[in-house]
Amino acid sequence: MPDQLLFGMEVFLNGLMAGVLYALVALGFVLIYKASGIFNYAQGVMALFAALTLVGIMEGQVPFSHLINAVFGTEVHHFGWHLPAVVGIVLTIVVMVGLAWAVNHLIMRHLVNQEPIILFMATIGLAYFMEGLGDLMWGADIKKLDVGLPQGINTAIDEVTFNAFGYGFFIDNLDIWATIIAIILVIALMIFSQYTKQGRALRAVADDHQAALSVGISLNFIWVLVWSIAGFVALVAGIMWGAKSGVQFSLSLIALKALPVLMLGGFTSIPGAIVGGLIIGVGEKLFEFAIGPMVGGATENWFAYVLALIFLVFRPQGLFGEKIIERV
Amino acid sequence: MFYREAGDFKTSYVDDNQTFPIKFDRYRYYAVLAVAFGVVPFFINDYWANAVLLPFLIYAIAAIGLNILVGYCGQVSLGTGGFMAVGAYATYKLMTAFPDINIFFHIILAGGVTAIVGVLFGLPSLRIKGFYLAVATLAAQFFLVWLFNRVPWFYNYSASGQINAPERTVFGQAVTGPATEAWATYLFCLVFTVGCAILARNLTRGTVGRKWMSIRDMDIAAEIIGVNPLTAKMTAFAVSSFFIGIAGALFFAVYLGAVEVGEVYGINKSFLVLFMIIIGGLGSIFGSFAGAAFLVLLPVLLKNLLVGTMGWPTDLAAHFELMIVGALIIVFLIAEPHGLAQLWRVTKEKLRLWPFPH
Numbered sequence: 001m002p003d004q005l006l007f008g009m010e011v012f013l014n015g016l017m018a019g020v021l022y023a024l025v026a027l028g029f030v031l032i033y034k035a036s037g038i039f040n041y042a043q044g045v046m047a048l049f050a051a052l053t054l055v056g057i058m059e060g061q062v063p064f065s066h067l068i069n070a071v072f073g074t075e076v077h078h079f080g081w082h083l084p085a086v087v088g089i090v091l092t093i094v095v096m097v098g099l100a101w102a103v104n105h106l107i108m109r110h111l112v113n114q115e116p117i118i119l120f121m122a123t124i125g126l127a128y129f130m131e132g133l134g135d136l137m138w139g140a141d142i143k144k145l146d147v148g149l150p151q152g153i154n155t156a157i158d159e160v161t162f163n164a165f166g167y168g169f170f171i172d173n174l175d176i177w178a179t180i181i182a183i184i185l186v187i188a189l190m191i192f193s194q195y196t197k198q199g200r201a202l203r204a205v206a207d208d209h210q211a212a213l214s215v216g217i218s219l220n221f222i223w224v225l226v227w228s229i230a231g232f233v234a235l236v237a238g239i240m241w242g243a244k245s246g247v248q249f250s251l252s253l254i255a256l257k258a259l260p261v262l263m264l265g266g267f268t269s270i271p272g273a274i275v276g277g278l279i280i281g282v283g284e285k286l287f288e289f290a291i292g293p294m295v296g297g298a299t300e301n302w303f304a305y306v307l308a309l310i311f312l313v314f315r316p317q318g319l320f321g322e323k324i325i326e327r328v
Numbered sequence: 329m330f331y332r333e334a335g336d337f338k339t340s341y342v343d344d345n346q347t348f349p350i351k352f353d354r355y356r357y358y359a360v361l362a363v364a365f366g367v368v369p370f371f372i373n374d375y376w377a378n379a380v381l382l383p384f385l386i387y388a389i390a391a392i393g394l395n396i397l398v399g400y401c402g403q404v405s406l407g408t409g410g411f412m413a414v415g416a417y418a419t420y421k422l423m424t425a426f427p428d429i430n431i432f433f434h435i436i437l438a439g440g441v442t443a444i445v446g447v448l449f450g451l452p453s454l455r456i457k458g459f460y461l462a463v464a465t466l467a468a469q470f471f472l473v474w475l476f477n478r479v480p481w482f483y484n485y486s487a488s489g490q491i492n493a494p495e496r497t498v499f500g501q502a503v504t505g506p507a508t509e510a511w512a513t514y515l516f517c518l519v520f521t522v523g524c525a526i527l528a529r530n531l532t533r534g535t536v537g538r539k540w541m542s543i544r545d546m547d548i549a550a551e552i553i554g555v556n557p558l559t560a561k562m563t564a565f566a567v568s569s570f571f572i573g574i575a576g577a578l579f580f581a582v583y584l585g586a587v588e589v590g591e592v593y594g595i596n597k598s599f600l601v602l603f604m605i606i607i608g609g610l611g612s613i614f615g616s617f618a619g620a621a622f623l624v625l626l627p628v629l630l631k632n633l634l635v636g637t638m639g640w641p642t643d644l645a646a647h648f649e650l651m652i653v654g655a656l657i658i659v660f661l662i663a664e665p666h667g668l669a670q671l672w673r674v675t676k677e678k679l680r681l682w683p684f685p686h
Contacts, residue, residue: 039459067644070640070641070644111662114661114665117404117458117462120462121657122661122662124603125654125655125657125658128654129655131650132647132650133647136644136648256466259466260467263460263464296479298477299474301470301474302470302474306471308463308464308467309452309467312452312456313452313456316460317460324457
């Protein structure tokens, strides 16, 4: 086989893996949007915040140490413990649930019945707030996150492909694990929403707020639940991306990666988020591989958006979105 | 007592249609203009010009531009940073290609170039609405910034990839380049700001503005009563981008002097201008000014308070600033979704009845 084709296949596989990670972030958006009609821009910052909290708890950092030191002139930094990853993850989930409760009770409850765009702006405000809060609590330096996932080249795939084509594909173990975890997460979410009481209530709320309210579903509870689930998805995404490239500010920019995925797949569709993620992941990697060198590289920054834009012109509701019906 | 129309008789249509029908408003407007043109230039120094006045004037233009698109026409755009970059690079190319022409015209032309680019990226708005459009405009943001970063023609093949404003003069007084005086740059920006504000105010209360607002309120109904959505949306994109382009051009040429596109015109700039019009008030020219003033002053005040008075480290103050800006946006959206402009409107209504509210 010609080299270019082999390279292309490798890029394609890596694109699929990246696409799964995009889909993971997009999933958090879709969950909140379906249940409450809020387009949550803060999802990316939530991933950053979750990852920061996880690292902070595992390393035993004192929250707000920087601030405390500046105000009181003390020198506290660490509690001096190192927790195992599982404990850290459980504690972080508790923090994210608390955050979900706070977001719902302090912000979203007061904005019921506002226009969607106002809600969107509120989540941008929330994103700024949490970005500042995360840095203030845990410090702005780049942190290493290691929860024990294997990293580095997968030798099995390398060998198999080397024997088959005479060229070993480079595929990161971390990406494979991320894909597996993402698939498990999606299946778990589907089972949750199809077969549990809360899941059904969630879908009822997504369908019609007022009707759900009238059959006795507590909207407040559902919203806290849905923000908690989104927080959990954000934590998973934060762990994956954090393990890949360190926990730092740029982690919050994955929200910007997930937006075109959403547009392509449709804001209201979970399968859409996954298929959209895969299309974007593969598309931008292949484009960068094939066209990138001709135009100066770094096309990943905009390719997804332009692709989604062109796509939307032909299908304004996205791939799997509900058909937009306009009535006067 | 003093703020009311009683006794202020209008005897002609011209009088009746003027921008500020209430006498007090009109005099206030003249007074502000007189102070801005006649008093401030004599007292201005470098710190005030660079920290407060220039950014305020320039952001006010950008905020007016975005307000036309978002507040008046209802098309949410997150591409402001990219369009400002178009203005900046257009000015740079014009300045270096035609050094003999006055920079004033370069900046106007740069606005025109931005308007064309804006219309191009606005075309999908005919098919795409709401959130989908907001996200679609991000395509403009990322694509344009990438373009200016990667295509050397735009930065004249300079080694650093930056663009630097050469010295240009207006009436013999340098307004760009390293050797400018505070009052000259201030007046130069002020002329643009006042011109843009008057233009915007009169556009929005005329036929075009009414068409925009009808599209914003309900596009299908507007179509039925005979508003052409194509022309209405495209004019909104064009006018909005024109203003934003001028703001970007001034930001580069007069305020910063040297620009690295990813840093200065990144997505944060888009959000900043969007916040200005939310906090100031959507669909209000005054709101654009108020929002710009608020968000320019807030960091300066916070920095003076936290770093200057309380002696905190600057990075800590920066984190606090983020939190406060974020919290303020949420508080504003909850307490007063129509922004500072609405507060001002309420105050005016109260003033009209004062001191006998019943």
